[in-house]
Amino acid sequence: MVQSPQPGQPDQRAWFRSMLVIRAFEDTVQQLFMQGLVVGTTHLCQGQEAVPVGAIGAMGADDYLTITYRGHGHALARGVDPEAAFAEMMGRETGLCKGRGGSMHFTDFSRGLIGAFAIVGAGLPVALGAAMSAKLRGTKQVALTFFGDGATNIGSFHEALNMASVWKAPVVFVCENNLYGEYSPLRSTTPVDDIAVRAASYAMPGIVVDGNDVQAVHEQTAAAIARARAGEGPTLLECKTYRYSGHSRTDPGKYRKPGELDAWKARDPIIRLGEMLAAEGIMSSDEQEALRQTVQGEIESAVARATAAPWPALEGIGRYVYAD
Amino acid sequence: MVQSPQPGQPDQRAWFRSMLVIRAFEDTVQQLFMQGLVVGTTHLCQGQEAVPVGAIGAMGADDYLTITYRGHGHALARGVDPEAAFAEMMGRETGLCKGRGGSMHFTDFSRGLIGAFAIVGAGLPVALGAAMSAKLRGTKQVALTFFGDGATNIGSFHEALNMASVWKAPVVFVCENNLYGEYSPLRSTTPVDDIAVRAASYAMPGIVVDGNDVQAVHEQTAAAIARARAGEGPTLLECKTYRYSGHSRTDPGKYRKPGELDAWKARDPIIRLGEMLAAEGIMSSDEQEALRQTVQGEIESAVARATAAPWPALEGIGRYVYAD
Amino acid sequence: MSTPTEVAATEITYRDAIRTALAAELRADPAVVFLGEDIGGAGGSFKTSEGLLEEFGPDRVIDTPISENGFVGAALGMAVTGMRPVVEIMFVDFLPSAGDAMINEIPKFRFMSGGQATVPLVIRAIGGATGHFGTQHSATGESWFQQMPGLLVATAGSPASAYGLLRAAIRCNDPVLLIEHKGMFARKELVDLDAPLPEVGKAAILRSGGDVTIVATLLMVERALQAADMLAAEGIEAEVIDLRWVAPLDIATIRESILRTDRLVIAEEQVHAGGWGATLISLLAQEGLPENSIPRAVSMPNYPIAFSPPLEDAAVPSADRIAEAARAVVRE
């Protein structure tokens, strides 16, 4: 249903669609949560869609990525079927990970999505390993790893970036700086405003990009991927963005400064791209609205199918622990 | 026997004596090891004496420090009795830690030496905690923490420096960059030449100092301590130096570049200070030689006493696990 | 201290029990500080510290970056220099991120120094399944540190237990890891806030019975009590013990109980291998179990916890399974 944009080929219509899918998906998850159809916890990414869509759009079909608990958008941008994603969040056998993983562990090896990590920072070393694997096997694959601003304070961030630089690993570190780690504002836990300055500790390029501008994200990621593929080593890419919903399901977001949310909504990545598409005559606002409705319909039908899907059989409970 | 220099008061004669004590101590340990009187493992610091002596000389009597497995010199510079140090390395009941710790765990709370850590990087968070404790208790104490170049690649380094900066903790991070972590040259594990550049990631001053110049180490440490005490937060101080012996007892140091050791020996911190003392008429070379012999005698007698000291009684084997 | 006639018992939740205990100790001793992720302004991910920042200020209630090994290590530095830090680990599953501090530094510190320092430090970690938090957010971790002498480990099996154990842990001069169960935050019971603090290392007999001893921790305590109700209806009287301390293990209380009941069931929300249940059975077996008495453990199955609700529900021991095990050992 969602087509992943061609690698390296900016396809603004596809980006727009992909962002709409993510937004509709996340809005729906929020509702399902209220209705008790999705349980446990979820971490939504409304407002941040330009990062997964722009960055993942720059990847090749064989490239690898690791994501986090806030990874629905990345999985969808990479082409994961919303039905399999919903089913996973509902714990169904038809889920992406057969319901074993849930919201925080969207994984799809068929798309190079080699892991979603619920432990902050844990995905960075794994992506580095995949990049080194590609390098050692001589495949020219690149690995992207997504993480938040808060993750840059845990040891794994430091260890992974240092090793990646020493080994000139073909990996791109994509930091989504949404200004908060859970309920803590960036500056209460981090003494710098730009995460990108940390790249200097590892002698790698550190680049700040407007994370609400899908085109800019795409371009900078494409450049970083090209460097990695050419054997020139890793890049730290900091995408400045903002999440509209709370950290997780129970969070009303009271810690926000007054007006902050509205200011960011005024820079909404979907609206911005939509306006550009309309202005440049690529897609009229009527077409956009029609597409939005189509997408909404697709999401609703995906939910319906996921909701009807079977639970895992209890007999299978012990499977997938050891290799067959 | 060893007098710790007055805090803040440069006392070059005391520095010279302290460095002689450390050199004689470490040379003796090496011999004792060959003779089987010291067992297990040891990590010596000949060649690096100016760092502990210069830095610790700048500390106040109440200040805290944490050190590493390569910490004999620091303990001695802080005034630990060589007899208690030898006895600890021999596992005797009269040892600094009653023989429980051994060479890698010289600890002396009576001197603010609140721990020696055999796990790379482990001392940094502990020193940060001591600094925060001082800050919260309002005592104006400062904590110093010593570690190597290799330690700057482990997560704890990153986590400790980040928190120290956010909290403006009164702590000074003293990196002894001796160009190797075990057998690995710095640049094979670290993509930068100057560890001090890493301070920028934490918005704290990063300062490079000639670690074989005791006066320079003293001055920069004194300045960092003053900043910390004034509430201006932490500093990363990188002291460039070199160890003459191998990483640990079994290491012949084959990984060294030809001539490297000799080049560093030509910059020996004790010889340099000795020449300066003679040139400025503070201490003639005859006096220096006499002092060297006195120190040697003291060390020998300390060894003799330590060697004669009793082993811990087997009945006490389960003590010190829980508070009394 | 209240006299027996004026009992200060109040009905409070497990969550409030923790918050109240923290507040009481912060109030009682200026050396107590509390640190962790999002505990200040946000009042904790599970709202166990709401209002503490307001009352005690940012010097006593300290938000940390996401740096588990770093801030647990920092707490050690505080503990040996005159403070009594309490650290919150948001999910038990993040304890491995602080692995070095938890395993090599804190438990061994006093010993390595030859007794120069004590380590009055509490690590509160929130664990447990049933919340559908998935594979990396559902461990109880209650037995992960059994092989680290020097570290005490307590488990809060009820609001009263949470309140008493947390206060006792903060006053203890040794490092204590206290496990709380996230499935129990809304549980309520009458708690006497002025009761004497529970003894370190002592299990609690919650229900007496002569036919079988059931030893449980955390959420399993509640389920064991439910099982005891079912069993009572069938004429089987179960003695239910909340183990409370995984380290030290209160083998004396358990031994004394099974000498009376002759029968032992373990109810544990953990894999059996390497857990306190196995340790308990092994220690008792080495003393000689009562004749014809075959102990039985009801444990988590030998695979990771699945997110999928029916799979998770099937994996966590239920009151039914506990009762079934009790019937089996009584029948044998």
Place this chain on the structure above:
Amino acid sequence: MSTPTEVAATEITYRDAIRTALAAELRADPAVVFLGEDIGGAGGSFKTSEGLLEEFGPDRVIDTPISENGFVGAALGMAVTGMRPVVEIMFVDFLPSAGDAMINEIPKFRFMSGGQATVPLVIRAIGGATGHFGTQHSATGESWFQQMPGLLVATAGSPASAYGLLRAAIRCNDPVLLIEHKGMFARKELVDLDAPLPEVGKAAILRSGGDVTIVATLLMVERALQAADMLAAEGIEAEVIDLRWVAPLDIATIRESILRTDRLVIAEEQVHAGGWGATLISLLAQEGLPENSIPRAVSMPNYPIAFSPPLEDAAVPSADRIAEAARAVVRE
């Protein structure tokens, strides 16, 4: 493969057994890579990889920075993308520094993904006391990961075992933690380099006897064999089993043995609480021990390992203590 008449047995040390196994697997499969601190140019802190960099080059033998969690996590990334990484952890005591990778990531990876990937990954960790390395460098850690289903744990109790288990672990499609004992590197024995690889999860009966079963790992295997010699002189025939795998536990082999001997002694270089010995005794007790059979464990005492040589020597179980326990259970 050699035919029975041309046995390729060579006398090699435990250290060489490891090096030879590594070299054999690096040679056999280009997907195998080896990484760790100072393993390349320096040939390993314990010289278990001398010559490997020279033979296989820096793409296959990779020196890492001091970043345990980072490079163990990186190995996971390699393992799920077509390689078979082998990681060296210089001292078992540094495994907690890689705590998150070891506990939350590697064991759960396949499960969380619903079986999408396998994790063919070996972590070699060097442990054990008797070397006077002190409190933070002497753990065996053999039981630290028992509660993490998904991770296999092996222990090398002899040169032949080290050789066979390491090769088998590298060929296994699940993650394996292999513990080596640093007190054994100089041990020598005849090793048939072409023997079939040992079965994953299978214990080895090293000496048969009908009076008592002694189960041991690592250095305790040697000491159990010495104890068996002493006992034989007194007319007590001990069966000595090298457990080899802590996970999975080969309960079948042990059960079968004690059905014959009626008596069980555990010899373990670890605290008993939370260890495989306790797990084994508990599992057997739940099946019903032979009548009047009281098992006994000879373990490390319940405190950290001291540096002081006489204290360390007294803490590590000796052949004498193992023999004494065997005598006691036989007498009972």
